Amino acid sequence: MSPESAPQRTVGLREGGPPTGVTTAPPPDQRDASRSSVSALPVPDVIATLGSSLRGLTEAETAVRRNRYGPNELPGVSRGQVWRRLAAQFTDLFAVVLLVSSAITFLAYWLGRPRDPATLQLALAILGVVLLNAGIGFAQEYSAERTAESLQAMVPHTCRVLRDGERRELPARDLVPGDVVILEAGDAVPADCRLIEAQEAAVNNAALTGESDPVARVAEPVPSGPLLQARNCVFMGTDLVAGTGKAVVFATGAATEFGRIYRLAAAAPRQQTPLQRQVALMARRVAGVALATGAVLFAVRVPSGQPFVDTFVFSLGVMVALVPEGLPATLSVSLAIGVRRMARRHALVKQLLAVEALGSTSVICTDKTGTLTQAEMTVVQLWADGVPHAVSGVGYAPIGEITDAEPVRELLRAAALCSNARLVPPTGRDAWRVLGDTTEGALLVAARKAGLDPAEEEVRTPRVAEHPFDSARKLMSTVHRDSDGTFFAYVKGAPLELLARCDAIDRSGTKTPLSDPVRTQVAAAADGMAGQGLRVLAVARRQAADPRPPLEDVESELTLLGLAGMYDPPRPEVREAVHACRRAGVRIIMVTGDHPLTAEAVARRVGIVSHPAPTVATGTQLDALDDGGLDALLASSGELLLCRVSPEHKMRVVTALQRRGEVVAVTGDGANDAPALKHADIGVAMGASGTDVAREAAVMVLLDDSFASITTAVGLGRSVYRNIRKFLIYLFSHNIAELVPILAATFAGFPLVPITAVQILAIDLGSDVLPALALGAEPMEPDVMNSPPRPRQERLFSASVVGRILFLGGIQALGVCAVFFWHIHASGIPYADFTKDSPVYREAITMVQAGIVVSQFFNALAVRTDRQSVFRAGLLTNPWLLAAGCFGIGLMAAISYAPPLQAIFRTAPLAPADWAVLAAFGALLLAAEELRKWVLRHRRTSPEGGRR
Template identity: 70%
Template sequence: MRRAGEEAPPHGGREPGGGTATAVPAPVQSLPPQEVFAALGASPRGLSSAQASDRQREFGRNELPRPRRRRIWRRFLAQFTDLFALVLLVASGLTFLAYALQEPHQVGNLQLAIAILGVVVLNAVIGFAQEYSAERTAQALQAMVPHTCRVLRDGQRQEVPTGSLVPGDLVVLEAGDAVSADCRLVEAHGVLVNNAPLTGESAAVGRMADATHEETALRARNCVFMGTTVLAGSGKALVYAIGAATEFGRIFRLTDDVPQQKTPLQREVAAMARRVAGLALTIGATLLLVRWQTGAPLVPTFVFALGVMVALVPEGLPATLSVALAIGVRRMARRQALIKQLLAVETLGSTTVICTDKTGTLTQAEMTVTRLWANGTVHPVTGVGYAPVGSVRDPEPVRELLRVAALCSNARLLPASGADGPRVLGDTTEGAILVAAAKAEVDMAVSAASAPRLTEFPFDPVRKLMSTIHQDTEGGGYLVHVKGAPQELLRHCTHIDRAGDDRLLTDRLREEVTAAADALARQGLRVLAAARRRTPAVPETQEEAESQLTLLGLIGMLDPPREEVSRAVRSCRSAGIRIIMVTGDHPLTAEAIARRVAIVTTSDPVVLTGPSLDRMDAAALGALLSGPSELLLCRASPEHKMRVVAALQAGGEVVAVTGDGANDAPALKHADIGVAMGAGGTDVAREAAAMVLLDDSFAAITAAVELGRSVYRNIRKFLVYLFSHNIAELTPILAATFAGFPLVPLTALQVLAIDLGSDVLPALALGAEPPEPDTMTQPPRSRRERLFSAALVRRFLFLGAVQSLGACTVFFWHIHASGIPYAEFTADTPAYQEAITMTQASIVVGQFFNALAVRTDRQSVFRAGLLSNPRLLAAGCFGLGLMAAISYAPPLQAVFHTAPLSLVDWAILFAFGLLLLLAEEARKAWLRHRSPRYPAHEGALR
């Protein structure tokens, strides 16, 4: 690796966290390309497998050091900074103080203080465990996204994990690639890179392969760096630094402690927590003053006020919210949708428009050439997929067409390995051309040797052409090979090949070519044209190269639609989601595919091309997009896609955009939900997106939307569940206060037992509810709709009122049935102990039926199935079992001052619980009768 006699680099060898400081002592940017090969011990054929293995052992893996994380104990202590935790800690401290100041000491106050502190600690343990589990899950899911790069090893282009790169590797770079290590370019063809992650400069920066005299590699135009992306062009580069030794690794160390931002949902819940805590403190303070003014002792009254405050605080809300979101993310991962941001889970439920590309998302991304047109004749091609099995009818007239198109390609066919069949390394369109050339018996090895490539002008989504320059070793001079969109290529052609002769391309022949291309497009084929030009000298510019071309013919290829897409499209339609196809293909091809997958169902869809869009102003575009018509955007550039997304958002739509290329990244980032392809997408697209489809299928988007809606609805369900029984805890206390009863119907210890023993687990089970059958038959929720809305408040007030009725009734029934005057009741009175036991049991039983009632928004729970959520039933039974233990177990009786309940008591309690369930069922029936198709997310809460 080092030249003889030279010292090792100051940071040579392996560094902590992987990687090496440098592998070349001289300034890599100042060396000509051939000397860079020599300095790094590399060759134009790349490293051998043995060399790569040796250097991996010497320099380590190409990985950044793991970010420094807070110590475990600090992360655990951070759980105590939650607002609810702080309120309860203060309450516990004040209760300890009351115990210390009151003479004689009241053991009940000590028990209460310890219990409140125990609640805080238990919540901290649950929160910490959930946070740690979510972190591990996120790491595992991220590992499912491929991180690979293309290198030359053993003289062959290979796809290897980025972590296995070593100094001296020859990396092949193309538009859309993320640069995986610090590299020195040795070959560059129109390379533009985005250095924003490294330098903050958003403008594209040109790169070259020539030596420079910059003092540092970071400023050199012949170097590319880890973390940056290739926006355009292609080239080859030698790796000289990996892992922590890269420029990005140096910056990474400075930024790895940046705190993660909260999502809007988390901020909304935090604001709700502040309001609830404020309300609890206000009500507690008010009742303290009221009872104190009536002559009640201060310390017992203060403890009573604390009990009221604890009754209003939903201690399990933070953990329940985290679990619901984490469950949603895991479920989406099982449906092949990786959510990179929790924000995406929230926004998915309100998506109103999906702008989807075609290739790979609606189709299988396995292009197969099925038709060739040359010399005025169509030549069918048999065989499917990337296995070169099949034939071309009458192949002689199309061999030159396929040879030129294949030489003007960068893809490579990989043989079958294991259970996987042959696949393409690179662009699938180019792979299909290589397969067709093999079927036509074109020897590409001989062709490449007779016409070695000198340079290329990479494909540009704006000009829609790719050109390569070759040396003609047989006939002398040089060859220009061009392939691209037929309409664009025709503009650059002056002649057409007819049986080996170049004939002037007249208007009649142009019309013939256009008609042939349209005929292929109507069959749903993607159509490419190929052309060539002989020239005595190497063209100096792209314009010169792509001029005076001779058209060789047309290539029609089919990418079959995915079987599951039609069903997914229909599901989106029933959910009120509009689908707009955005593609670079010919309008006829796009319409044919759109009809096959049910995106187009009418006879007159609106087909808008890129040039037509350029002639429209913002008002005209907004008017077009606001209509309900079926819309296809064809021949679209990245700027066109961005403009459509921005216009839809300006019209109030929530837009999801799919994409796989580097040119899709701006639209993916600008959209409300950017959806990138995990298998066939570029690194740039995956980085810009909020969601990655692991199988590239549109059906995964539909499943993710359904789950996103379900997560949001489940969060609302357990909010209704939590706050409705909080009302049931508070109401008896208020009723006893205003009725002049000297004691509380529910002690603070009982409230804590309810909130922890029979509250948290059912709420968690509600967060795991599967999507309801009507989830994808309702229109999207409005983006202006708040989580804690007036409709949600009305629902939990209704359920809380019914539950409160039962709790107050059983308490005062026991009190009046005893015949004892209010003033003579003490904490040791058996009738009082029975009454508070009945109050607690009434709330616990009510919670059991409440959990069943809120499982569905509009659908009858009997129709959904009372036993269809076994987790919820198990959680409810656990709460009932704990209540029975508190009622019958002598040790718990001593702590909670409770008494055993009779079978008649339990029958009364279950009668009130059933009343709650039936009341909610009646309300749902009224909603269904009033508005059969009312939006579920609002209607069920009204």
């Protein structure tokens, strides 16, 4: 919904607390006044309607209204109580299954006669796994979230107010409707206000509307219409960049336009990432398979005469074997590794799962100002005396050169004098910056590049009169007194408007009549600059008869000095980043509040637009489209620019793209971007130039404000997803090796389990987690950005992943089954005579556990690559993986030989020959996987585009 179609709200929406979305009564003894009528009323009527006066409110009235409307601040961001956030870690399906298993195992221990200490150990171990996973997940999320109340940083801490006719400086939170505030250039607007006095005032509304150009403000009434477009109103979260004024407050806190955007952002639900959906689906299926398998085996063993409690513990062991207990912790820490990698690339990710979602991004809806551009207007071309002059350097730092600067010195001197902006040198961590209109600031920078000092010129030629810029005239004029007492008027503005008022042109310092051919030449030069996407200003002068000539005299019979072409330069790294996104199949849609021509010019410079006629749609056109029409617009494969859009438009576009199955990333830096940032799959805010509300709503913050960091983050996200698949194959393949021996023993009539639940937990958490983490830290592969994004509906466990799990797990299962039954049969002891304390049985289950651990070491090496030989990739290129594998084998050795651990796990010491046999099985697994990769590499290229 656009601002034009938004319902108008009345003064004082907030009364003693957060807004409820309904109108409330105006100040005491006053009639209702809609917000739109505030802009249409004359100043005396506005003041009367709001129950105020030119002297401001009295302290008594202020106290009454403060109690009624509450403080001028936005509600704090609710993050939930710590204990609730910790408790949420136990709602994961894996955690629920394990908690239930632990509780039932505790019950089995108490009901057992005699009570088996191994059952108690199992219950405690399962509970410990749940607590460990919850602790890791909570720590990762809690450390990534920011606890600051970010929205409050957008509201100025103090403001100047008239109270009882006296000028006072008060905390901004103390403002109430009816207060009269005093504004000067550089001030942040503390509330929504109607101007009652304005002297050359201009505001920067970028935080609300996304439009980068300063907008002039007046005190006179304007026709009723959309409030944000009212030229006599200023709004919380914006800045006065030029002039001065007085304004009466008509809305505070959450009742402001800024508060409207806050409520819009707060209402937008946080979207689940693709990985969240995939892991949830995987958890349901694995849990279902585990419960079903355990139930079937329980039903098979109970009729055979096995003790009920022992049979239940056996079935529970099967369930535990199938549940990847270490997966939640491994996933959290692996994503955290991705977070740290992205942070080193200037991308701060606040939610772990967002790392993977970046890898599946298919559409980026990008803002323009401050995201693709540097948000610093820069003069790049001057035209004087019939000749263009190039200007080097970008931004507000006066570093650069002008080609043949002498002919344009008077042009730039006049432009600098006809300016209200101020160029501020760097101080501390702040770089060069402009106070006031950025266009005028760009002219000051160009003047410095020509060797002029605007401050000295102002002292030498002081201003004595001014006619502010007016949107009807499209001109601004100032009158100055020269050192010899002569008065000169300097005028700048739109080329065609100014050219019509000129009768002469400066030629090498000489005033020359402006003939029709020369007029045509000037107009062609201006059109040429505009055709390059430059904002063009013309500058002229004339001698004045007195210090305060009438406007019609000042802006007539002028001598044209020349033209200045400027633009907001794109970030130098953006073009390559856009190219990388195209190569990766990621679509880029520009969504901005700026004018379509400005947006298209920037889009062409950075490579988003390359075709002669891209599709350009404005917010008004979007309002005219129903959902079907919007879907058709977004479904077109051509280049698309969305301009003059509101926060509601952005949210609607994001929703429509998600409806089409796209994974959407949205970039932005203003408060107006916050709803779309939160509603998107990935909200990306600017860290340096962005507003705090945008950073709060986003899940990723670009610390360097560089669009190129998004491309890097997408590549890292894809790499994270590949690595997740690698350690999923690694983790689930050994689950097969744990389950198959149990099933084989059951159907072979062996009364005991080949591997206990406690041993399985030791493998899952002691031997497998570190190698899985090392796999999660595999470096990004070079070709990661050379393929299109994976479809949203693609499953984490694809056919190729499941096939590889079965292949590797099957080899491991055959190996451990072989060593177990070889030990059992070699002893010559009948099955029925085996007990839990039998030395042969303890050696056999130790061989099974050690066999899985050793084969997993070789498995970790095997899954590092999909097709490429691990020997070609380099066995030593991931030293953390080798170290983790050695740690797992060392832990297994301790379990085998250390008496305290032998008592816990019921293991026995293995002979060197046993280790040799296990190593041979592991090497066989690696050889089989290398053979599979060799077959894939040497398979003929398929018609669908497979490769050798």
